[in-house]
Amino acid sequence: MNQKPIDRQEYNITAYTENQIGLLNRIAIIFSRRKINIESLNTSPSEIEGIHRFNIVIEETEEVVRKIAGQIEKQVEVLKVYYNTNEDVIWQEMALYKVPTDVIAEKALVERLLRENGARAVVIRKDYTVFETTGHREETDNLIKVLQPYGLIEFVRSARIAIIKDSEGFNKKLREFEQREPGSEVVENEYLNNREKVFTM
Amino acid sequence: MSTNQPLAQPVASAAVATAALETTPTSGAVATLEALLTEGVDTIFGYPGGAIIPIYDALYDYREQLHHVLVRHEQGGIHAAQGYARSSGRVGVVFATSGPGATNLVTGLADAQIDSTPLVCITGQVFASLLGTDAFQETDIINITTPVTKWNYQVTDATEIPEVLAKAFYIARSGRPGPVLIDITKNAQIQKFDFAGYTPCQHIRSYRPKPIVRNEYVEQAAALINQAKKPFIIWGQGVMLGGAEQEFKTFVEKSGIPAAWTILGVDALPTDHPLNVGMLGMHGNYGPNVLTNECDVLIAIGMRFDDRVTGRLDKYAKQAQIIHLDIDPTEIGKNVPTAVPVWGDCKETLPLLTALVEEKQHTAWRQHFDEFRDKEVEAVIQNELFPTSEELTMGEVIQQLNELTGGDAIVVTDVGQHQMVACRYTKFNRSRSNITSGGLGTMGFSLPAAIGAKFGAPDRTVVAIIGDGGVQMTIQELGTIMQTGVNVKIIILNNQFLGMVRQWQELFNDRRYSFVDIASPDYVQVAKGYHIEGQRVSERANLRDALCTMLDQDGSYLLEVMVTKENNIFPMVPQGCSVAEIRLK
Numbered sequence: 077m078n079q080k081p082i083d084r085q086e087y088n089i090t091a092y093t094e095n096q097i098g099l100l101n102r103i104a105i106i107f108s109r110r111k112i113n114i115e116s117l118n119t120s121p122s123e124i125e126g127i128h129r130f131n132i133v134i135e136e137t138e139e140v141v142r143k144i145a146g147q148i149e150k151q152v153e154v155l156k157v158y159y160n161t162n163e164d165v166i167w168q169e170m171a172l173y174k175v176p177t178d179v180i181a182e183k184a185l186v187e188r189l190l191r192e193n194g195a196r197a198v199v200i201r202k203d204y205t206v207f208e209t210t211g212h213r214e215e216t217d218n219l220i221k222v223l224q225p226y227g228l229i230e231f232v233r234s235a236r237i238a239i240i241k242d243s244e245g246f247n248k249k250l251r252e253f254e255q256r257e258p259g260s261e262v263v264e265n266e267y268l269n270n271r272e273k274v275f276t277m
Numbered sequence: 278m279s280t281n282q283p284l285a286q287p288v289a290s291a292a293v294a295t296a297a298l299e300t301t302p303t304s305g306a307v308a309t310l311e312a313l314l315t316e317g318v319d320t321i322f323g324y325p326g327g328a329i330i331p332i333y334d335a336l337y338d339y340r341e342q343l344h345h346v347l348v349r350h351e352q353g354g355i356h357a358a359q360g361y362a363r364s365s366g367r368v369g370v371v372f373a374t375s376g377p378g379a380t381n382l383v384t385g386l387a388d389a390q391i392d393s394t395p396l397v398c399i400t401g402q403v404f405a406s407l408l409g410t411d412a413f414q415e416t417d418i419i420n421i422t423t424p425v426t427k428w429n430y431q432v433t434d435a436t437e438i439p440e441v442l443a444k445a446f447y448i449a450r451s452g453r454p455g456p457v458l459i460d461i462t463k464n465a466q467i468q469k470f471d472f473a474g475y476t477p478c479q480h481i482r483s484y485r486p487k488p489i490v491r492n493e494y495v496e497q498a499a500a501l502i503n504q505a506k507k508p509f510i511i512w513g514q515g516v517m518l519g520g521a522e523q524e525f526k527t528f529v530e531k532s533g534i535p536a537a538w539t540i541l542g543v544d545a546l547p548t549d550h551p552l553n554v555g556m557l558g559m560h561g562n563y564g565p566n567v568l569t570n571e572c573d574v575l576i577a578i579g580m581r582f583d584d585r586v587t588g589r590l591d592k593y594a595k596q597a598q599i600i601h602l603d604i605d606p607t608e609i610g611k612n613v614p615t616a617v618p619v620w621g622d623c624k625e626t627l628p629l630l631t632a633l634v635e636e637k638q639h640t641a642w643r644q645h646f647d648e649f650r651d652k653e654v655e656a657v658i659q660n661e662l663f664p665t666s667e668e669l670t671m672g673e674v675i676q677q678l679n680e681l682t683g684g685d686a687i688v689v690t691d692v693g694q695h696q697m698v699a700c701r702y703t704k705f706n707r708s709r710s711n712i713t714s715g716g717l718g719t720m721g722f723s724l725p726a727a728i729g730a731k732f733g734a735p736d737r738t739v740v741a742i743i744g745d746g747g748v749q750m751t752i753q754e755l756g757t758i759m760q761t762g763v764n765v766k767i768i769i770l771n772n773q774f775l776g777m778v779r780q781w782q783e784l785f786n787d788r789r790y791s792f793v794d795i796a797s798p799d800y801v802q803v804a805k806g807y808h809i810e811g812q813r814v815s816e817r818a819n820l821r822d823a824l825c826t827m828l829d830q831d832g833s834y835l836l837e838v839m840v841t842k843e844n845n846i847f848p849m850v851p852q853g854c855s856v857a858e859i860r861l862k
Contacts, residue, residue: 094483098430102423109424146607152428152448155483253482 086115087141088160088167088238091130092122092246094153103130103154106147112136116169118235123245127155133236155253160240167238171216172198173207173223174230180205186226193219204229303472305435305465306335309399312442314342315475318370320361320732321345322354326374327414329401331466333372346732346761349753351378353725355385356751359394360729363712364687364737366520368449369729371398376414379460380421384719386456387425391716392541393518395454397445405433405462418460427455435468439475447478452486453605454518487604490621490629498600498617499633501574507642508534509572511557511565511586514541514715515579515603515623522546522708524627525578533637535646537565539580541715544705548684554646558586559850560697564649566848566856569594571645578602579623582612583716592855602626656861657847662702668841669817671698671770677824678740678768679704686738687712687730691723691747694776697846699742709734721750727765728757738766738828745771745797755807758833766827767811767835769800772842780845804835811835 093099100119107114115133122129134141141159149157177200180186193215195207209219216233303311309332313321321343325333336345348354351373358369373379379400389396403412419431428448430441438461445457502508510532516525522545529536529546535554536546546553555562557569566588569575575597580586587593590612598616601609602623609618619626661672675698678686684704690696690713705711712730714722727741748769758765775793782790804811810830814823820838827834850859 098419098423101420105424143607143611150605150607152481152484250482 083137084135086133086135086162087138088162088165088236088240089130089132089134089141089145089148090158090160090238090240091132091148092155092157092250093128093130094155095126095128096153099151099153102151103132103148106144107132107134110140110144112140112144116236118237120237124247124250127246127250131235131237156246156249158240158243160238164242165238165240167212167236168210169213169216169234169236170208170210171219171231171233173209173219173228174204175207175223176227176229177202177205179226183226186223189222190219193222195219300471300473302469304331304335304467304469305432305438305461306331306467308435308438308470308472308475309442309461309466310335310339310343311472312439312475313370314339315477316368316442316446318368319344321370321372322348322357322361322729323372324348324351324354324374324378325372326376326378326401328375328403328463329372329378329399329461329466331463332399332401332461344732345372346728346757348725348728349756350751351381352384352721353728353751353754353757355382355389355396355398356719356722356725357729357732357754357757358396358398359385359389359392359722360689360712360726360731361733362389362394362396362729363726363733364709364730364739365733366517366709367733368395368397368446369733371396372400373398374401374414375403375418375460376416378414379416379418382458383422383425384717386422386458388714388717388719388722389456390425390427392714393454393514394456395449396456397442397449398456398458400458400460401466402431402460402462404464406464408433408462418458422458425456426458429458429460431460431462432465433462435465435470438465439472440478443476443478444481447481448484452484453515487622488606488620490619490625492629494617494619495626495629496633498576498602498619499630501598501600501617502532502534502576502630503633503635505574507568507572508532508574508576508639509565509568509597510534510536510576510578511539511569511580512536512542512545512578513539513580514545516542516545517579517708519579519604519622519624521579521622521624521627524624524631526550528627528631528634531631531636532634533639533643534576535639535643537562539583539586539715540700540713541711542580543700543703544708544711547706548704549706552643554643555650556701558583558856559588559852560701560846560848561586561850562650562701563653563848563859563861564646566850566859567649568645570596570855570857572597574598574600576600576602578627579604581605581608584612587612588850588854588856588858592857594856602630653848653861658702661698666841669815669820669838670844671695671772671840672702673817674768674770674820674824674838674840675699675702675742677821681821681824681828682738682740686710686740687727687734689713689723689727689730689739689741691741691743692718692720692777693744693746694772694780694844694846695742695744695770697777698770710737720744720747723747724751724765724767725754725757727767728754728761728763731763731765739764740766740768742768742770744776745769745773746775746795748800749795749797752803755804755809758809759807762832764831765833766830767804767833768827769835769837770840771797771800771837772840772844773797774842776844777846779843783843783845784849785851800835800837809833809835811837813837813839815839
């Protein structure tokens with residue numbers, strides 16, 4: 077059962093929301109109700125003051141992700157939801173590694189490995205040193221493997237953040253949302269729009 | 278930038294206006310009631326308790342304007358509010374205290390959420406300073422109710438109350454309606470602030486209750502309908518929620534397409550309408566189920582393809598192209614692949630569609646429905662409505678009731694066999710006449726919902742039809758009837774079993790009747806204890822008179838009818854079977 081069905085893949089869900097207590101739970105239960113594991117979740121400010129941005133990563137089929145995105149967007153305090161494959165986004169994760177300073181200091185090889193992996197020292201103490209690196213999952217994973225033989229004490233990785241390649245940001249959309257009678261620009265629905273060619277006479 | 282800039286303004290300017298107008302400081306409790314009055318609320322279903330005492334104290338001065346119905350249990354309160362909302366088309370309002378008062382609302386919230394019923398529930402909460410301390414009667418009701426509310430919010434400061442309640446009513450009633458819960462801490466109820474009046478909400482920037490209708494989809498739908506040889510309309514409660522009964526009827530009549538209903542949609546088109554071909558789903562009519570799998574174009578209007586309607590999904594209407602009209606875009610394509618999505622309020626989309634469809638009769642196609650109808654009458658309906666056996670059937674009670682009410686009554690059903698019989702056979706002439714727990718299947722719904730329905734439509738006859746199981750779940754609401762004097766006719770169809778489960782055990786579990794044999798009290802004596810008149814009938818000869826006595830009674834009346842113990846509801850689409858595999862016996 078190791079082989080995953082081919083149509084499941086990682087999707088990056090981006091949600092623009094109001095900054096409201098309880099909304100995280102409202103969004104989280106959309107996944108847990110369907111027994112879908114959230115691989116990564118990040119909430120942060122967006123390019124617009126007062127608007128929050130959720131980055132959520134799940135591994136599912138396109139159909140499931142589309143329905144989930146619809147359910148999230150249906151929540152009253154959610155303005156807009158997008159979902160993209162990894163190819164459609166620029167994404168990064170950050171990782172911290174704590175290793176004993178004496179080992180690092182003694183072995184020239186470690187220094188070279190750290191350099192090769194783009195790691196940067198954040199804190200250097202007599203007893204331990206903390207390195208930081210940013211990149212894709214394989215890159216941060218790789219450094220764990222590299223440092224394991226040298227007494228890796230602690231490791232932590234952040235949630236994923238992602239920028240959508242062909243997005244023009246949310247400013248223009250938000251201005252439309254604030255109007256009482258939004259134009260068709262805002263009332264569009266990506267899913268429905270994409271279906272225009274489904275039926276032809 | 279605030280969430281709701283247009284609404285924030287009056288509050289902000291109030292501070293400036295105060296000096297000139299000398300607004301008297303108002304408590305959060307009074308502001309709450311003022312909000313209800315501005316929203317046009319006339320009835321509140323509730324039950325007081327420690328954490329909501331300030332609101333009840335304020336209510337004492339508003340008791341002439343806001344009619345408060347004291348229920349016997351908060352679940353009864355919320356079901357009553359659901360009944361009120363469904364019979365009146367307005368938002369139902371519930372008051373409950375914190376802790377157990379609030380948790381007792383959960384079943385009703387889940388019911389209202391799945392059946393799209395507009396409610397605003399206001400719960401008291403412990404002082405904000407005590408939140409998270411396991412204070413007396415403290416419960417995290419916001420997180421408990423998040424999955425079963427359209428929106429919820431905790432108020433900890435009185436100044437939030439006008440804006441939050443305005444949002445609550447707007448969200449509850451707009452778009453696809455649903456329940457909203459507002460939790461107000463006791464300090465916010467007591468706190469005085471400069472209340473500058475209440476402005477109803479018209480817009481929330483993050484919320485789009487309905488879209489602008491896209492004409493190209495309407496055009497595609499019309500083109501598909503016009504070329505169809507065997508088109509079939511299936512409709513649900515969305516038609517009524519959109520107030521589009523007339524638009525729907527016009528569409529059906531011009532297109533000449535046979536139309537069948539889901540259980541919550543039944544009363545949108547009169548039962549006797551020639552194009553009304555009956556009920557869909559597990560215990561629906563024979564023709565509508567079988568012909569779902571023979572039609573070429575399936576036009577779904579304000580319904581959501583529930584599993585009880587579709588049966589086995591991978592064998593559901595595979596031959597048909599599906600047009601789906603719905604206000605909620607997440608319903609379109611959720612369960613069945615949709616050829617043409619018509620996203621919008623059917624009050625707007627139906628007239629557009631009607632204008633483009635050709636006038637047709639579809640005579641030969643409609644004949645199929647008549648043929649199936651004849652088979653079903655012979656195999657099932659005749660025996661159910663006009664039995665020759667000695668014992669009474671549920672169906673004949675409904676048949677007699679139809680003859681006496683003429684189809685003008687509001688019928689409020691519970692859940693189980695009697696519900697299927699009542700929905701299958703009740704004659705409806707008017708919209709907002711069928712009130713039942715559809716999606717959630719909540720036993721105990723009917724008695725309190727009937728009370729609420731009567732308050733929502735005081736001029737109409739309200740008949741609650743309940744099984745002997747369901748009535749015992751909320752029978753305490755007889756106390757509410759006693760105290761308010763509300764006029765509700767109660768029919769208990771007593772088959773001395775939890776009948777629907779017994780039917781499944783008979784058909785699918787080798788008659789292993791596991792805990793479905795339920796004893797009843799003497800309902801007539803129980804009613805008498807509440808000063809409600811009543812009688813029990815077990816002979817056919819007495820049924821008609823008993824029903825007449827019930828309907829003529831000046832006030833509530835309880836009629837217990839002893840019916841056949843082991844009757845089964847047919848037709849039936851067994852679970853896991855396709856709609857075409859519907860069984861007549």
